[in-house]
Amino acid sequence: MIRFAIIWGILCSLMSESQAQVGVYSASSSWVHVRLKSKSPTATNSRTLTDDFSDNHNRWRIGQRGAYSFDLYQNSYRVRKQASNVQTPAFSYIPMPPAIDLNKVDTFMVQVDVAGPSGIIPDAGLLIGVKDTLNYCHFRINNKNQVSVKYVINGLSYTIYMRGDYVPAGIPLSSMKNTLAVRKKGDQIHFYVNGREIPTSPYQFRQYQGNGIGFVANTDGTLFQNLTVSTGAPSR
Numbered sequence: 001m002i003r004f005a006i007i008w009g010i011l012c013s014l015m016s017e018s019q020a021q022v023g024v025y026s027a028s029s030s031w032v033h034v035r036l037k038s039k040s041p042t043a044t045n046s047r048t049l050t051d052d053f054s055d056n057h058n059r060w061r062i063g064q065r066g067a068y069s070f071d072l073y074q075n076s077y078r079v080r081k082q083a084s085n086v087q088t089p090a091f092s093y094i095p096m097p098p099a100i101d102l103n104k105v106d107t108f109m110v111q112v113d114v115a116g117p118s119g120i121i122p123d124a125g126l127l128i129g130v131k132d133t134l135n136y137c138h139f140r141i142n143n144k145n146q147v148s149v150k151y152v153i154n155g156l157s158y159t160i161y162m163r164g165d166y167v168p169a170g171i172p173l174s175s176m177k178n179t180l181a182v183r184k185k186g187d188q189i190h191f192y193v194n195g196r197e198i199p200t201s202p203y204q205f206r207q208y209q210g211n212g213i214g215f216v217a218n219t220d221g222t223l224f225q226n227l228t229v230s231t232g233a234p235s236r
Contacts, residue, residue, distance in 0.1 A: 047100045049229040053077045061092045068217075076115075076223040077215065079124075084220075089123075093130040093214025100231050102129060102184070103207050107232030110213055111181040114141065117221030119175040121145075124217035124224075126180050129208025137208060138216050139180055139191050142166060145173050147198050149191055153209055162203060170199045177225075 051058050053072050060077055061070045068090035069080045079090050102108050116122035125140030125148075134155040140148045150157050150164030157164050171193060181192040188202040215224050 047097075047231045049096070049100060049227075051077075051227040053225065053227075058094055060094060065090075073223070076225045077227075079215070079217040079220075079222045079224075081220040087218070089216050089218040091127065091133050091214065091216055093127050093136075093212040096211045096213060096229070100229060101211055102213075102231070103211060105184070105231040107183070107185055108230065109181060109183045110227075110229050111179060112215070112227045113177050113179050113225040115177040115223040115225065116143075116175075116219055117223075120219065121173050121175055121178070122217060122219035122222040124215065124219055124222045126182060127212070127214040127216055128182055129210055130212030130214055131208075131210025135209035136212075137162065138164075139182055140216060141169065141173055141178060141180070141193065143219075145169050147191070147193060147200075149198075149200065149203070151206070161206070167198075167200055169193055171196050 049058070053060075053075050056062060056072060060072075062072070063069065064082065067082050067086040067088065069082060070090075070092055071078050071080075077092075079092070081090075096102065100108075102110075110126060110128055112126055114122060114124050116124070121141065121143040123140065123142040125138055128137050128139070130136040135153055137151045138148070140150075142148075144166070145168065146166040147169045148164050148166045149162045151162035152164075173193065179192075179194050181195075183190045183192070184205055185202075187205050189205045191198050191201040191203075213227075213229060215222075
């Protein structure tokens, strides 16, 4: 009787343990205590903006502005010239939402497909870190199989850093479509065409003057497709 009382006392003691502990009877006939910790959802600071240009929910410039017109055309954002002798490139950009700040994240990626009319490689590309038409960074290609990376502040580019010179792309550009991508990883920023890093990349990352993204084009009928902007964790 005494032995039964002792065993019963032990059982009651085990059952009164915190709900965070569960008694599991093992095949070896001994009690094993397993602590079950509640799992909170994994925190994530990633943010993504995408645009397939099936509509204008991101509020891109539409209509004629100066020497260019802008419209949505077959799931593309299209830039057309209104005069053949225009030399100044077209700019179109949008501000990023506050949750996507390219200056305050450890990593980001901006990617878009660029196509020209009738199999022509356009003189066109991405704009990132845009404040206005005098403060931005561009990543452009042209029909000479060249690329340009340029950082502009108050209308002036650096003489050494991202000076904007056109250099060989390092791979043959496609006359159908080219994918441009800009990726920040830590304190460096990388530039890719069709998945391959260009010869002058990477660069040391420097803070942008603004937080807009957009497009630049100097070829009539340039099409931009499948835009993606994604960011990682905020910088510490």
